[in-house]
Amino acid sequence: MLMSNVFYKLIVVCMVIVFVLPFLVLLVWSFSQSWPSNALFPNELGLRGWTYIFSPHSKVLSSLGLSLLISLLVTGIAMLICIPAGKALGIYDFAGKNIVEILVLAPIIIPTITVGMGIHIVFIKYGLADTVVGVILIQLTVVLPYGIRIFASIYKALGTKWEEQAKVLKADFWQSFRYVTLPFLYPGIVSAGILMFNVSFSQYFLTFLIGGGKVVTLPVLLFPFVNSGDRVVASGLSLIFILSSLVLMIIIEKTVSNRVEQTEFYYL
Amino acid sequence: MERKNNSKRRAVAFLDLLKPYIYLFPALGVIVVFFLGGFILALIQSLGYFPAIGLDDFTLNYYKEVLSDPQFLESLGYTLYIAAVSTAISTVLGTILAYALLKTSLKNSIISFLYKIPIAVPHLVAALMIVFILSQGGVMARFFIKTGLITETADFPAFFFTRNALGIIIIYVWKEIPFVAFMVYAVMKNIHRNLGEVASTLNASERQVFCHVILPLSMPSIISASVIVFAFSFGAFEIPYLLGVTYPKTMSVWAYYSYISSDLMERPVAMVINIVISLICSCLVLIYYLSTKKYLRRWD
Numbered sequence: 001m002l003m004s005n006v007f008y009k010l011i012v013v014c015m016v017i018v019f020v021l022p023f024l025v026l027l028v029w030s031f032s033q034s035w036p037s038n039a040l041f042p043n044e045l046g047l048r049g050w051t052y053i054f055s056p057h058s059k060v061l062s063s064l065g066l067s068l069l070i071s072l073l074v075t076g077i078a079m080l081i082c083i084p085a086g087k088a089l090g091i092y093d094f095a096g097k098n099i100v101e102i103l104v105l106a107p108i109i110i111p112t113i114t115v116g117m118g119i120h121i122v123f124i125k126y127g128l129a130d131t132v133v134g135v136i137l138i139q140l141t142v143v144l145p146y147g148i149r150i151f152a153s154i155y156k157a158l159g160t161k162w163e164e165q166a167k168v169l170k171a172d173f174w175q176s177f178r179y180v181t182l183p184f185l186y187p188g189i190v191s192a193g194i195l196m197f198n199v200s201f202s203q204y205f206l207t208f209l210i211g212g213g214k215v216v217t218l219p220v221l222l223f224p225f226v227n228s229g230d231r232v233v234a235s236g237l238s239l240i241f242i243l244s245s246l247v248l249m250i251i252i253e254k255t256v257s258n259r260v261e262q263t264e265f266y267y268l
Numbered sequence: 269m270e271r272k273n274n275s276k277r278r279a280v281a282f283l284d285l286l287k288p289y290i291y292l293f294p295a296l297g298v299i300v301v302f303f304l305g306g307f308i309l310a311l312i313q314s315l316g317y318f319p320a321i322g323l324d325d326f327t328l329n330y331y332k333e334v335l336s337d338p339q340f341l342e343s344l345g346y347t348l349y350i351a352a353v354s355t356a357i358s359t360v361l362g363t364i365l366a367y368a369l370l371k372t373s374l375k376n377s378i379i380s381f382l383y384k385i386p387i388a389v390p391h392l393v394a395a396l397m398i399v400f401i402l403s404q405g406g407v408m409a410r411f412f413i414k415t416g417l418i419t420e421t422a423d424f425p426a427f428f429f430t431r432n433a434l435g436i437i438i439i440y441v442w443k444e445i446p447f448v449a450f451m452v453y454a455v456m457k458n459i460h461r462n463l464g465e466v467a468s469t470l471n472a473s474e475r476q477v478f479c480h481v482i483l484p485l486s487m488p489s490i491i492s493a494s495v496i497v498f499a500f501s502f503g504a505f506e507i508p509y510l511l512g513v514t515y516p517k518t519m520s521v522w523a524y525y526s527y528i529s530s531d532l533m534e535r536p537v538a539m540v541i542n543i544v545i546s547l548i549c550s551c552l553v554l555i556y557y558l559s560t561k562k563y564l565r566r567w568d
Contacts, residue, residue: 022397085295111503118310202390
């Protein structure tokens with residue numbers, strides 16, 4: 001019994017080391033000034049990478065801003081429309097429900113490149129290509145399925161009994177949603193918000209294709225660095241990328257979940 | 269009076285019937301217009317209907333062209349290989365990690381936060397980090413040179429731009445193990461809390477509890493996690509594009525090159541590849557679901 005406990009601890013610790021170690025490499029790279037190709041450690045540390053990143057001509061800060069703007073808008077719009085959709089799927093039985101369920105699952109299964117390339121020509125025709133609006137519209141289709149599935153399962157568990165109770169107490173539609181249903185949705189809002197934000201924030205292909213290289217978000221900026229280019233700058237960029245998504249996750253969690261006890265939701 | 273009430277009631281009932289459709293309308297509208305629309309447009313263009321470049325006849329010629337291309341089977345095989353190996357490894361190791369997490373019962377420790385970090389890391393960043401570590405000029409190669417195990421960087425095995433796609437698989441596995449573990453752990457915790465004690469009261473050994481209680485009951489979440497991982501790695505573009513071998517290309521990379529080709533006649537070819545990827549991916553997911561259906565009995 002004790003032996004097996006040690007064994008499981010070992011598995012967990014080993015895996016966590018494998019998950020965390022790469023970040024340390026990234027951190028060291030971003031602060032290195034010179035790192036000869038045969039040395040295990042850089043022989044000089046410095047701020048060259050960070051100075052470049054924060055200088056105005058590197059465009060890092062502007063693309064960070066654009067990335068945040070796009071992903072927050074995508075997450076916000078998706079949240080507003082996936083809550084009612086989740087309610088429809090979670091509570092009601094209606095004709096065509098099977099088809100709707102397949103449609104909601106399909107964007108997770110069908111590769112984004114198929115949809116992106118297929119619709120590109122229409123976006124060009126209607127002037128949506130190469131614009132932020134076009135990028136937001138196409139990203140919505142990618143994030144919506146996740147949100148809808150989360151809220152459908154919450155509504156399914158919730159049922160209609162609370163809303164009926166509110167009705168008995170003569171609450172109007174808005175009061176019933178605001179004071180009765182919404183508190184039950186908080187954990188879902190946290191997990192859907194985090195998930196949809198992440199999917200949008202790290203989306204490369206659709207942003208690149210529909211944005212035509214003109215909507216330069218962080219992933220578009222980072223893309224060429226993966227197999228060539230300045231590793232010091234690439235490391236700094238990656239760290240900014242990770243940090244901003246972590247900070248956003250914490251903000252979403254804090255603003256919503258100090259109203260309720262945090263539960264561990266992260267459905268798919 | 270009676271009649272008026274009746275018709276009012278009927279109107280309310282009718283409105284109730286419409287309710288789910290009203291709730292669904294905005295979200296489903298976006299999905300139908302942009303997702304389904306995109307898919308149908310890809311399908312139409314794959315059939316050779318592309319008025320913008322003067323093609324307005326429906327034909328199956330492009331399908332014939334792609335399916336008879338010697339690159340087709342090689343590319344499909346390479347794509348399937350990457351997706352299947354990454355999915356298998358992530359699913360097995362992810363489930364083991366979930367069970368180990370359950371057994372160590374780390375409640376609030378930093379570990380339960382740390383193992384989830386890769387889920388939030390974009391694939392591009394994951395690729396970059398693993399390239400820094402495993403490429404021939406990477407940290408690992410330098411370490412082996414320092415310890416004298418190899419004498420020069422070229423002795424270090426190549427992980428990227430190789431036929432075996434090891435580097436790509438490692439990137440996917442690094443990203444997806446925590447994802448699988450996360451989804452499975454949530455379910456295992458629930459089962460353990462509810463049924464673990466019952467099983468041990470009945471004198472079940474740890475092994476029996478795992479094989480007969482925990483594993484079968486967490487099967488639905490294991491299956492759904494692995495479907496998501498498979499579908500993603502089968503259709504993914506960025507990483508094989510950046511780090512894959514030049515021949516064969518994965519299906520998505522092949523489609524992309526046909527798409528951006530200056531020869532516009534290649535566009536329908538790109539769409540054919542896209543449709544083929546989508547169909548194969550959906551069929552595989554369907555087969556997988558059907559063949560594992562017996563494990564999908566839920567306990568709640």
